[in-house]
Amino acid sequence: MQSTYRLTRYFVSTFILFAGFFAGFTVKAQDGKTLFQTNCASCHQVHKKLTGPALAGVEERWPNKKNLYAWIRNSAAFLKTGDAYANNLYNEYNKVAMTAFPNLTDQEIDAMLAYIKSVPAPGAAAPGGAAVAAAAQEGDNSLLFGVLTLILAVVALTLLQVNSNLKKMADEKEGIVPEKPVSFFRNKSNIAFLSIILFLIGGYYTTKGAMNLGRSTDYQPEQPIYYSHKVHAGINQINCQYCHTGVYQGKQATIPSVNVCMNCHQAINEYKGEKLYSEDGKEIDGTNEIKKLYKYAGFVEGKPWDPSAAKPIEWVRIHNLPDHVYFNHAQHVNAGKVACQTCHGEIQKMGEVKQFSNLSMGWCVNCHRETKVQFKDNGFYSIYEKYHQDLKTGKLDSTRGITVEKIGGTECQKCHY
Amino acid sequence: MSKNISFLLLASALVLVSCSDVKRQPGSVYMPDMAYSRAYESYADYSNLAQKNINYTGTPVAGAIARGEDLPFHIPMDAPGDTTNYTASKAVKNPIVSLTDVERKEAERLYLINCGICHGANLNGNGPLYKDGAGPYPAKPASLVGDAKYEAMPDGQMFYSLAYGKNLMGSYASQLSRKQRWMIIKYIKDKQQEGKAAATDTTAKK
Numbered sequence: 001m002q003s004t005y006r007l008t009r010y011f012v013s014t015f016i017l018f019a020g021f022f023a024g025f026t027v028k029a030q031d032g033k034t035l036f037q038t039n040c041a042s043c044h045q046v047h048k049k050l051t052g053p054a055l056a057g058v059e060e061r062w063p064n065k066k067n068l069y070a071w072i073r074n075s076a077a078f079l080k081t082g083d084a085y086a087n088n089l090y091n092e093y094n095k096v097a098m099t100a101f102p103n104l105t106d107q108e109i110d111a112m113l114a115y116i117k118s119v120p121a122p123g124a125a126a127p128g129g130a131a132v133a134a135a136a137q138e139g140d141n142s143l144l145f146g147v148l149t150l151i152l153a154v155v156a157l158t159l160l161q162v163n164s165n166l167k168k169m170a171d172e173k174e175g176i177v178p179e180k181p182v183s184f185f186r187n188k189s190n191i192a193f194l195s196i197i198l199f200l201i202g203g204y205y206t207t208k209g210a211m212n213l214g215r216s217t218d219y220q221p222e223q224p225i226y227y228s229h230k231v232h233a234g235i236n237q238i239n240c241q242y243c244h245t246g247v248y249q250g251k252q253a254t255i256p257s258v259n260v261c262m263n264c265h266q267a268i269n270e271y272k273g274e275k276l277y278s279e280d281g282k283e284i285d286g287t288n289e290i291k292k293l294y295k296y297a298g299f300v301e302g303k304p305w306d307p308s309a310a311k312p313i314e315w316v317r318i319h320n321l322p323d324h325v326y327f328n329h330a331q332h333v334n335a336g337k338v339a340c341q342t343c344h345g346e347i348q349k350m351g352e353v354k355q356f357s358n359l360s361m362g363w364c365v366n367c368h369r370e371t372k373v374q375f376k377d378n379g380f381y382s383i384y385e386k387y388h389q390d391l392k393t394g395k396l397d398s399t400r401g402i403t404v405e406k407i408g409g410t411e412c413q414k415c416h417y
Numbered sequence: 418m419s420k421n422i423s424f425l426l427l428a429s430a431l432v433l434v435s436c437s438d439v440k441r442q443p444g445s446v447y448m449p450d451m452a453y454s455r456a457y458e459s460y461a462d463y464s465n466l467a468q469k470n471i472n473y474t475g476t477p478v479a480g481a482i483a484r485g486e487d488l489p490f491h492i493p494m495d496a497p498g499d500t501t502n503y504t505a506s507k508a509v510k511n512p513i514v515s516l517t518d519v520e521r522k523e524a525e526r527l528y529l530i531n532c533g534i535c536h537g538a539n540l541n542g543n544g545p546l547y548k549d550g551a552g553p554y555p556a557k558p559a560s561l562v563g564d565a566k567y568e569a570m571p572d573g574q575m576f577y578s579l580a581y582g583k584n585l586m587g588s589y590a591s592q593l594s595r596k597q598r599w600m601i602i603k604y605i606k607d608k609q610q611e612g613k614a615a616a617t618d619t620t621a622k623k
Contacts, residue, residue, distance in 0.1 A: 038557070043584055044556075213446060242530055252460075268555065322451045323453075
């Protein structure tokens with residue numbers, strides 16, 4: 001009996017609490033935000049022009065609230081009343097009619113207007129920038145190490161000098177006549193030692209230089225636009241194939257044309273992520289780089305874009321294979337299921353792209369010798385019936401698999417023809 | 418002698434300082450005529466070919482259809498402010514009636530690469546570029562599943578938007594072939610059906 005009483009009391013009190021909560025509940029700015037995002041946000045921004053005008057200060061522009069309600073609920077009908085401001089607006093935005101929202105109540109529209117008022121203008125405050133800059137300053141200790149080595153070398157030399165001086169003084173005291181000193185560069189053992197060292201160093205750099213002729217590992221040219229793969233493919237998770245469409249079907253991975261950039265950048269016209277630095281340590285203004293894209297695209301913000309006005313961006317080519325080698329992206333990516341990063345490195349972490357592999361023949365052949373072909377569930381290799389058979393019967397070790405070499409991947413004509 | 422040593426030290430210090438580890442030049446090649454193609458390759462500058470009396474056009478003949486490609490979409494793009502063709506596109510039927518398992522997998526792959534970035538992997542309009550407003554994209558992308566407007570939108574009208582762009586969405590004609598576009602639309606329509614079926618399932622259980 002006691003417990004039932006306690007239970008009812010508990011329920012009653014929660015009920016009262018909830019009732020109180022709902023009684024004080026009216027449509028507020030928070031609901032305005034959800035309403036705004038579901039109904040308006042695909043065409044309108046608060047402080048930026050998109051398909052439709054920026055909505056900040058819309059109430060000041062529409063002194064008669066009744067008209068504003070009517071305009072929002074059914075713009076086409078309101079245009080017919082001949083309101084001059086509405087008609088001008090309609091023409092300014094290329095006669096794109098706004099979707100009608102007959103179901104919105106006055107209260108809901110007020111909530112959205114309250115939300116629009118509550119959004120602060122951009123650029124008001126952006127804390128946290130300094131911390132990122134400080135973090136980027138650290139990390140390069142090579143200069144410090146260099147200075148330390150230099151100091152130690154100087155100390156060692158001085159000590160040697162002091163040692164020889166002391167020895168000379170001691171000899172003088174004991175009356176030993178010092179031999180006539182041979183100058184440093186006339187001393188035969190010194191000459192032999194120096195020439196051997198010079199030969200080794202010279203030989204090392206000559207061989208290294210000769211081997212690197214025509215190989216451009218780490219080549220990282222400055223591009224016409226600071227395009228960061230780290231921001232696009234890393235942080236924003238855009239798939240490589242969104243832009244490099246051809247990689248699955250053709251020889252070339254294809255460089256995206258300007259219209260592919262503009263798919264997103266018609267709307268994304270400023271950069272608000274973490275600070276960007278070029279490889280030389282210069283700070284990059286992301287928004288300014290997007291402006292450079294607009295110049296190539298012939299796009300003026302707030303106006304509709306005419307794709308035929310675009311000019312191609314002349315990117316600097318990084319990866320180059322000599323004319324006598326055939327390489328096909330689709331064969332590696334589509335049939336071979338090789339990840340982009342295998343050859344291009346961790347491209348999703350690169351601010352500026354650099355050549356990761358040396359693209360030498362040894363590098364190609366080595367990979368063909370070691371890489372196992374994905375035989376399983378891959379229609380492309382179904383033709384190798386004997387290998388499939390042998391794998392099944394255990395004649396071939398399935399853990400070692402079939403390498404590219406086994407299906408002719410190291411034959412000369414495979415790439416040179 | 419000490420003069421010599423100090424000179425050596427100074428020189429080595431200079432070499433150390435002047436060496437930046439950013440490689441802005443590609444380096445030299447052994448045989449430039451082999452390394453750099455004499456033939457016109459992809460992305461070479463074609464602009465001066467006419468001066469050399471070479472006739473070349475980078476675009477196929479008008480009306481050419483690639484092998485394996487679907488027939489063209491005959492509705493042209495609307496002039497700005499006009500919606501006649503957009504409305505007319507409702508009548509165009511999807512040539513793909515149903516997707517096989519392989520096709521469905523391929524359509525999903527294409528959807529995730531090209532559409533998922535905004536419209537979300539779950540088709541809820543919350544892709545990584547929007548992330549509930551935390552991403553860089555300023556506007557909420559359309560929810561393809563669960564929004565009556567897009568559930569009711571005919572395939573042909575979706576194709577119109579994919580081919581010519583709509584509102585903030587650009588044209589995907591350069592990234593997706595006509596066949597791929599129809600496949601993706603079929604995939605979206607299938608997902609919408611699944612969503613509806615799941616919704617009626619749960620209401621029926623209640």
